[in-house]
Each structure stands twice: as C-alpha cells, then as structure tokens.
Amino acid sequence: MKKIALSLTASMFFLGACGESNNEETPQAEEPELNIGNGNENDPEPFNGDSVSNDEDEIDSILQQGIGVFELHITLVDESEWSFTYTPPQSADEQADAMIHSEEIDIQGEAAASEMEELLADLHFDAASDMEVITEEIAETFDFNEGDIQEYTLMIHFPQQDSPTEWTYNQG
Secondary structure, X not given: OHHHHHHHHHHHHHHHHHHHHOOOOOOOOOOOOOXXXXXXXXXXXXXXXXXXXXXHHHOOOOOOOOOOOEEEEEEEOOOOEEEEEEEXXXXXXXXXXXXXXXXXXXXXXXXXXXXXXXXXXXXXXXXXXXXXXXXXXXXXXXXOXXXXXXXXXXXXXXXXXXXXXXXXXXXX
C-alpha cells in the first residue's frame, strides 16, 4: 500500500512539474517552402500530380451558364420514366418554373425549382460536350446508374445559342 501511495505521489509531483507551462506558446519555426516541381521557376502553376486536365472543372455548371430552358426525359431499363424541367425566372418578380416527375413522385413549384437549381448547379457540360460526358454527368448528378439508363432526350437553351440544343441517347 505504501508503494502505491509513494508511486501516486511521485507521479503527481512529476505531472505537476511538467504541466506548469501548458498555457505558454512555444514559438514554432517556420519550415521553408520546398519547390519540388519540374525545376522551371517560371511555371505559372505548380505540378499537382495530375497528368490529365479535367475539363469538367473548367466548364461552368448548367445553372451558371444562364440557360433559358432545361428539359430532360429519361427512360430506365426497368421502363420507369423520369422528367426534369426547369425554366429560370425572366424577371425579379417571377419565380422559376420547374417540375420533377416520375411514377413515384411529382414535385412542382418552389420545391421543384429549388431541387432543380441544386441539380443544375452540379451538372457541368456545355453545348460542345460529347455524348459520353453528358451521359456520365446526367447519371452522376441525377443519381442514376449509368447502365440503367435505356434512353434520354435532353434539350437545353444555352444563352449563346439561337435555338435550343438537343441530345438523344439510346443504349440500344
């Protein structure tokens, strides 16, 4: 018992002595910044390890591009159908017109507009994007398995285009 008491007393003394400077900040030495790039000091961007550029990050979202109309109609391999439409407000007094519809859900009005704005903010492609990129973006953004999409039609009126751009995809 005396050994335990002596051990506890010694531990408390040791911890008490070590703990007196807890509130003092010790100066941290700044580590020098290392440049381990390709040795060319004139490079505008440091090497980040990516050898392939990601064009998706460079393209504004569909919502940021200021589209006039967005309509997407999808048929899945199980024959279920989904429709997503969005028309932004034309003035500050108006609200966006939107709809999300399937056999299971039917959302319209402000709730649909809010949901569609979130989805369109995550959708990154433009009128020049190829079908594979568009299909991948649709599957990822609208939470479909790409292999489950049997067909879709997509129509977007981009501001820089005179008329809407249309795409038709068929897995067939």
